[in-house]
Amino acid sequence: MITEERRVNLSREQLPQYIDLVRHTISPSIRASGGRVLCLLQGLIGSPSTTLIQMTQYEDIDSWQLAQGAWTVNREQFAIQESTRILKPISSRPKDLVPPEDRRTIYGYRKFIISPASVSEFAACSEEGIWPRLESEGACILGMWSNAESVSPAEVILLTGYNSLAHWESTRFSPGSPDENNDLWNRESALRTRREDLTIKTFVEIMISTDL
Template sequence: MIYEERRITLKRGQIDSFIAQFKESTLPAIRSHGGETLCTLSGLIGDPPEEMMQITAYPDMAAWTDAQDAFGTSRMENIDIEAVRHLKPIAYRPKETIPDEDLRGFYGHRRFFISPDDLDEFVHCSEKGIWPRIEAQDARILGLWTTVASTTPQEVVLLTGYHGPAHWEETRALGDRPQQIDPDIWNRGRELGQHRRDMTIKSWVRLMRRLEV
């Protein structure tokens, strides 16, 4: 699988028009080439709502290339600017098919910058420590990716779903252990979370709202 990250800045007041056009023409064209859009997100905290992001999965680069006809000039009436890049998955998320019960109304979009030498250990800390803890708190990991292009430092992209801003705050592991969470899961999550922070050169996060499409 190959994943497309599409960042879109909409013209003011064009969110509803953009979503309607995407549902009517763009999404069916994507699906006709075997693609599937995992999420359509709009800025909530850290960006205005006109700052959008979509993650779309394609079977391969040939399918992605064929699907580019879906993004025609008719979209220009809604869009100010957009940029696209390719991502590759590096963990057991995203799932091949994402069930409805895994979806959340809000997503943390986080970008990490690490040494390429630390990538495997970074993924280990995420999969074996942090993710079990926050999923025990009813968050859901949508996916973990890195860029197809090799860079130094290396960028890692994480999308995690939450029920709302307050739920996001609850998962920060800064306070006492919630009673419903197993102590081993909690302690391992905090330990490996600290190890992951130690590997992180810098990181950046914004909270986004998932739009129904």
């Protein structure tokens, strides 16, 4: 599996028309070519509302190339700037098919800068130590990816869904243990510390789903 990340910056007045074009023309064409749109997200905090990120999953490079025809529709009047890149999943997420119950309204798009030698350990710390507590509180991990190409330092992209901004705030990790016998907290505390040690730099954009 591979994932295309497509980031588009739009003029404010063209935003509704562009989303309509993606929803009714481009995304159906992608699906007809075998692609699966994971999400189309709009900037909320940390990026302007005129920034969109679309994540689309493909079986392989051949299916990705086939689906590029969906983007040949004329959209120059909408986009101020557009960029794409191929990412590779580095964990059990994204799922092959994302069920409706896994969808959320708000997403944290978090980027980590790490050594390429640390990618596997970083993913394990996240999946085994941090995600269980988050998902026990109603969040949902949509996916974790890294660069498909060999670069140093590497980027890791994590998309986590929340029901609301208040929900996102409520799931933030607090260093004070609520209970010495809380296994989820204790495991997260240890593996979160290790993940922080592996992280060179990190930042997050909070985005809202356009619900394709």
